[in-house]
Amino acid sequence: MQVRWLSAFLDFPADEFGSEVTFWRAIAGSTVSPPRGEHREFASLEPFNGDPHLRVQRVDDGPGGVHLDIHTDDPLAAADEAVGLGATLNHDAGTHVVLRSPAGFVFCLVPWAGESKRSRPIRWPGDAISIIDQLCIDIPAADFDAEVEFWTALTGWPPKPPESRPELVALRRDPAITTGILLQRRQSDPDTPGPEGSSTATGHLDLATNSVPDEVARHEGWGARAIEHHPHWTTMVDPMGRPYCITSRNPRTGD
Structure with missing residues (x-):
């Protein structure tokens, strides 16, 4: 395929x-x-x-x-x-x-209907640049290795070189395609509500930006809430409680 x-x-x-x-x-x-x-x-x-x-x-x-x-x-x-x-x-x-x-x-x-033109990121007031460009699949720990093998084989996209966080595996996307795939190992807990407690894989969207604080503020202006702050990303929920992440990555390359 x-x-x-x-x-x-x-x-x-x-x-x-x-x-x-x-x-x-x-x-x-x-x-x-x-x-x-x-x-x-x-x-x-x-x-x-x-x-x-x-x-x-x-x-x-x-x-x-x-x-x-x-x-x-x-x-x-x-x-x-x-x-x-x-x-x-x-x-x-x-x-x-x-x-x-x-x-x-x-x-x-x-x-396929001929889509081939990769979307460019947007520069917002204040010079923050961003784009929603990644789907993160959140995978129970016991299934992680098999799931990485499955998506690698199905897409033909090899994993990028491992980074400092072994629970994250990004696939090397075709440069002409806007959306990338990130695979994340999570610690499933059946007593935890929401996706972290799910026994099956779930997903969320990731946004790449050159300024996480500016993007967080912009999203909060539209009714989103920040629920977790990390050195390179912030976990948000939209006005209806749907989780997603604002990440410090190059909006033009996805890296």
Whole structure:
């Protein structure tokens, strides 16, 4: 399978959809495409430059979350390959295929529609530069090594050289693709509420910026809250409590 493009999909419950789209559109600096789908449940966050790599979906059941769309030439053949690597087939929708990784993370294989232009970061007032450019898959510790092996084999993207934090593995993305994949080992605790207590892999979005404090302040102005501060990133929750991270990385390269 050749990965032609990646889209990070934000899945919002129906009663949160409008306000969540407004928030994420604002912090991404994007416009919203016309709705599409049988029930007008899908839309893209259109960047000012480049092809869309962030998309939104209204869901009728459950709390929503984040999933990944892999755009490729032949989704059905790619699904066979993914299953052979350990994925589980959830649903063949004809136009796309829904699967789960070995650790349970939801992803879709969809037809490539020619997306090829990487989005550029935005310079905000005060000279902060930022872009939402990474999907982090949070993986229970017992499943981490197998999940790294799965995503490396499926995408064909090798891990970058290990850094000082062994619980983080970034895959070396195609330079033409906006969205990168970061794999994070977490210590699962069944008594912990939320994603940290989940027995399956979950996901969140990461934003790259040259100024974490400026970005935190901008996001707080839109109703987000900072919940954890670290030397190189700050963990946020959006107005509805959805976690994401503002990270100190080069917004132009993702490094």
